[in-house]
Amino acid sequence: MGKVLLIVVLVLLVLAVAQMMRVYELSSKVRGRKEPTITRRENNMNAVLMLVFCIAFFGFVIWQMVAYGMGGKGPSVSIHGEATDWLIGLNFGIIIPVFFLCNALLFYFAFKFAYKKDRDVYYFTHNNKLEMMWTVAPAIVLAIIIVLGLRTWNDITDMSGDYVVHEHTGLVVNDGQVESNFEFKAAYQTVEEAGVGLSNLSGSSKLVLVEKGGEWVLQTYEMDGESALIITEQKKFNSRNSALLSLVDEEVSMFTELKEQKHIEIYSKQFDWTTRYAGKDNALGDANFKLIDYNSWGDTNTFLNPLGLISSETIELHFNRIDARVSYLNEFLGSAEAAFETDEKLAEMTEEMERLKRKKMRVQSTIANDMGLNAMNQSEVNSRVYDDVILKGDIHLVVGQPYQFQFKSQDVIHSAYFPHFRAQMNCVPGMATQIKFTPTMTTKEFREHPDVIAKYEAINKAREKVGKPLVEASFLLLCNKICGLSHSNMWVNVIVETQEEYEAWMADQKTFEQQLQASNLK
Numbered sequence: 001m002g003k004v005l006l007i008v009v010l011v012l013l014v015l016a017v018a019q020m021m022r023v024y025e026l027s028s029k030v031r032g033r034k035e036p037t038i039t040r041r042e043n044n045m046n047a048v049l050m051l052v053f054c055i056a057f058f059g060f061v062i063w064q065m066v067a068y069g070m071g072g073k074g075p076s077v078s079i080h081g082e083a084t085d086w087l088i089g090l091n092f093g094i095i096i097p098v099f100f101l102c103n104a105l106l107f108y109f110a111f112k113f114a115y116k117k118d119r120d121v122y123y124f125t126h127n128n129k130l131e132m133m134w135t136v137a138p139a140i141v142l143a144i145i146i147v148l149g150l151r152t153w154n155d156i157t158d159m160s161g162d163y164v165v166h167e168h169t170g171l172v173v174n175d176g177q178v179e180s181n182f183e184f185k186a187a188y189q190t191v192e193e194a195g196v197g198l199s200n201l202s203g204s205s206k207l208v209l210v211e212k213g214g215e216w217v218l219q220t221y222e223m224d225g226e227s228a229l230i231i232t233e234q235k236k237f238n239s240r241n242s243a244l245l246s247l248v249d250e251e252v253s254m255f256t257e258l259k260e261q262k263h264i265e266i267y268s269k270q271f272d273w274t275t276r277y278a279g280k281d282n283a284l285g286d287a288n289f290k291l292i293d294y295n296s297w298g299d300t301n302t303f304l305n306p307l308g309l310i311s312s313e314t315i316e317l318h319f320n321r322i323d324a325r326v327s328y329l330n331e332f333l334g335s336a337e338a339a340f341e342t343d344e345k346l347a348e349m350t351e352e353m354e355r356l357k358r359k360k361m362r363v364q365s366t367i368a369n370d371m372g373l374n375a376m377n378q379s380e381v382n383s384r385v386y387d388d389v390i391l392k393g394d395i396h397l398v399v400g401q402p403y404q405f406q407f408k409s410q411d412v413i414h415s416a417y418f419p420h421f422r423a424q425m426n427c428v429p430g431m432a433t434q435i436k437f438t439p440t441m442t443t444k445e446f447r448e449h450p451d452v453i454a455k456y457e458a459i460n461k462a463r464e465k466v467g468k469p470l471v472e473a474s475f476l477l478l479c480n481k482i483c484g485l486s487h488s489n490m491w492v493n494v495i496v497e498t499q500e501e502y503e504a505w506m507a508d509q510k511t512f513e514q515q516l517q518a519s520n521l522k
């Protein structure tokens with residue numbers, strides 16, 4: 001109510017001022033007053049004020065930059081985030097000098113060319129050379145920004161290849177212990193690319209350490225002709241450390257380390273996030289929205305399938321639920337009770353029954369045709385989905401592990417925003433979008449970062465003042481599209497931890513198969 005009153009008062013105020021201006025104008029006209037003339041003194045004062053404003057404006061901008069930092073975004077905690085930060089640094093490097101130069105010239109000219117009675121005006125209508133210069137120069141700069149931006153974007157969204165790499169590793173031996181130090185980081189899609197990138201690091205052959213399904217394979221590549229690479233040697237190890245030790249024996253000092261990308265699905269709906277981890281096989285099971293079940297028909301089995309995952313059990317359950325409802329409706333319509341219902345209600349029930357029958361047929365044909373699911377590959381489809389782990393709430397990631405994220409939405413467009421990882425992707429109903437990144441810092445390390453400590457001290461001081469509970473620094477996943485009334489509640493913590501911590505946590509989570517078993521469906 002208070003807000004409405006305020007708006008009404010503001011609107012009335014604007015109307016009153018407009019009316020007063022109108023009265024003033026009319027009375028001036030009636031009195032036959034001329035337009036007021038501007039004196040020389042006023043003109044000069046305005047010219048000087050232009051300079052004063054320019055200096056004050058620049059002072060304010062510089063103060064903001066110093067006080068709030070250049071963007072205030074804190075350290076980037078993913079490999080791709082560093083590339084994004086570099087890009088944004090480049091953009092600011094271009095924009096800031098241009099901003100100061102253009103505005104300084106703008107205000108200086110307003111000062112310099114203030115009206116003087118005895119100054120002749122130089123009429124200057126057109127100059128091709130100048131036109132060319134101020135068209136071509138920005139075009140070149142824009143092209144550079146766009147090309148570099150597209151390159152980074154393609155790198156972040158390109159989902160080809162099973163591996164991302166990421167480390168060129170140098171071996172350091174200390175008291176008989178193998179330590180590896182990062183020489184530099186890069187992102188490659190495939191072993192081939194990484195091998196080429198390594199060509200001058202270890203002589204003519206290229207050494208690549210590949211991690212796949214918990215196994216470590218040391219591969220030696222050699223050039224085959226101009227550009228093709230062939231694997232000439234392959235050794236398997238059951239731990240990273242034993243692979244490294246064998247490298248020390250061979251007196252290898254530099255190699256590339258490749259890691260298998262892990263698949264994660266982030267499923268959005270109003271107003272929460274569901275995370276699906278691909279499980280041991282690192283493959284996300286198939287899903288179809290037609291199988292989404294909310295248990296809305298009130299049967300006693302509480303198993304829900306909010307992501308529409310496809311397995312023999314979920315299909316059967318879905319059909320059973322449809323059949324149960326259809327037979328209930330059918331029975332009711334044929335019973336004596338039906339006579340007590342209105343015609344409208346009976347028509348509604350008949351319609352629902354027909355709709356459900358049609359739905360069942362549609363789902364059957366979808367699963368048979370679109371998904372290619374049949375008796376032959378039923379077990380394959382099942383095994384893909386059985387080991388998936390579906391969870392609401394905090395997302396757990398392993399530091400140094402490359403991830404491929406797949407995003408889906410059930411209702412409206414949401415946007416998965418990971419500010420600390422500098423990653424964002426729209427979640428669009430009816431399609432899957434993708435992005436990838438590799439976390440480089442654990443939540444624990446993040447909390448010990450001096451910038452982060454300073455930032456959260458300031459935040460908590462402000463929260464204390466208004467009596468709000470204190471918060472701890474954490475990586476977040478936020479929705480970055482205004483998607484409805486509770487949009488602002490749509491966030492979860494992202495916990496980045498070591499492999500061991502992650503495995504200990506994951507051991508306590510139920511797989512999809514265990515969920516089915518718990519509901520006596522399997």
Ligand SMILES: [Cu+2]
Pocket residue numbers: 413414415479480481482483484487490
């Ligand atoms: Cu949202």
